[in-house]
Structure formats: C-alpha cells, structure tokens
Amino acid sequence: MINIRSFKPIDTFSVIKLASITLPEQYNPSLFTFFYETYPKGFIIAELNHKIIGFLVGVKIHQKKAKILMLSVNPDFHRQKIGEKLLFQFIKTIINENIKRVELEVRTDNIKAIKFYEKYNFKKVKKIKNFYQNEESAYTMRLII
Numbered sequence: 001m002i003n004i005r006s007f008k009p010i011d012t013f014s015v016i017k018l019a020s021i022t023l024p025e026q027y028n029p030s031l032f033t034f035f036y037e038t039y040p041k042g043f044i045i046a047e048l049n050h051k052i053i054g055f056l057v058g059v060k061i062h063q064k065k066a067k068i069l070m071l072s073v074n075p076d077f078h079r080q081k082i083g084e085k086l087l088f089q090f091i092k093t094i095i096n097e098n099i100k101r102v103e104l105e106v107r108t109d110n111i112k113a114i115k116f117y118e119k120y121n122f123k124k125v126k127k128i129k130n131f132y133q134n135e136e137s138a139y140t141m142r143l144i145i
C-alpha cells in the first residue's frame with residue numbers, strides 16, 4: 001500500500017536519485033536539506049514497501065501563498081494517482097495554515113505535468129521566457145483554493 005508521509009533527512013539519498021531520473025535539472029544535495037529546513041511540512045514522500053516512489057517539495061512564500069518547487073513520481077508508477085496523493089497532501093497542509101493560493105512553474109513543453117495540474121484546476125497565469133538554466137520558458141500556474 002502507498003504510504004504518504006513527511007520527508008526525513010535519511011530519505012535524502014533516495015530523493016536525489018529519484019530527482020535525477022525524473023527532473024531535467026541537476027540539484028545540489030544541500031538544496032534538499034535547505035527545503036526541508038525551510039518548510040518541513042511541505043516536503044512530502046510517497047513510498048511503497050519502504051521504497052520512495054515519489055516526492056513533492058513545497059514551501060510557504062508568505063502568509064497567504066505557497067509554492068510547489070518540485071514534484072516527481074517514479075516513471076514505473078505513473079498514472080497510478082501517486083502525484084495526486086502528494087498534491088492533495090500538500091493542499092491539505094496549506095489549507096490547515098489558511099493559505100489560499102498555490103503557484104508553481106512548469107516547462108512550457110512539459111505537457112504531462114501541465115495536464116496533471118490542469119486536472120486539479122491549476123490555471124496558466126503567465127509565461128516566463130528563459131526561466132530555466134537552458135533558457136527554456138515556463139508557465140506559472142496557480143490554484144486558488
């Protein structure tokens with residue numbers, strides 16, 4: 001059974017490994033520690049039989065706004081609602097803090113992720129040119145809860 005839980009520092013290596021196969025950018029390992037220390041409740045893990053198969057990193061930007069910085073599901077487990085479970089857990093967390101707005105950036109060509117977020121009512125609100133290191137553009141997507 002899928003278990004959704006908070007990140008623990010011991011998960012760092014598995015999360016970095018999963019990030020390296022699912023996300024196009026390479027991240028410095030210390031970044032994950034930084035996110036965890038910034039907003040521990042927003043770092044959420046999906047595991048199956050003690051194996052990490054997905055994670056979401058979200059942070060609180062200010063009193064009323066949160067941001068999803070990373071969302072990743074192991075490709076072997078796509079379309080099994082793991083992403084949904086991670087997203088819902090994050091939304092539950094921010095609702096408890098009375099946050100009403102959540103935003104994220106997504107590559108304009110990442111159709112899978114755009115479709116995923118649109119399914120949960122995120123709307124594209126703007127396009128940002130040269131957002132990524134390789135100069136790719138992003139959409140900012142927003143959900144008002």
Ligand SMILES: CC(C)(COP(=O)(O)OP(=O)(O)OC[C@H]1O[C@@H](n2cnc3c(N)ncnc32)[C@H](O)[C@@H]1OP(=O)(O)O)[C@@H](O)C(=O)NCCC(=O)NCCS
Nearest residue numbers: 071072073078079080081082083084106112113115116119
């Ligand atoms: C985007 C991502 C997290 C979705 O995770 P997932 O666990 O496969 O998604 P879910 O099973 O919860 O999907 C829920 C719904 O989102 C939509 N969706 C998800 N993947 C989709 C795809 N490839 N094509 C079209 N719609 C899709 C569907 O409506 C789906 O419901 P359905 O399967 O009943 O039709 C996953 O594809 C991923 O890790 N991608 C690589 C990393 C990435 O791009 N992260 C986002 C960067 S901002």
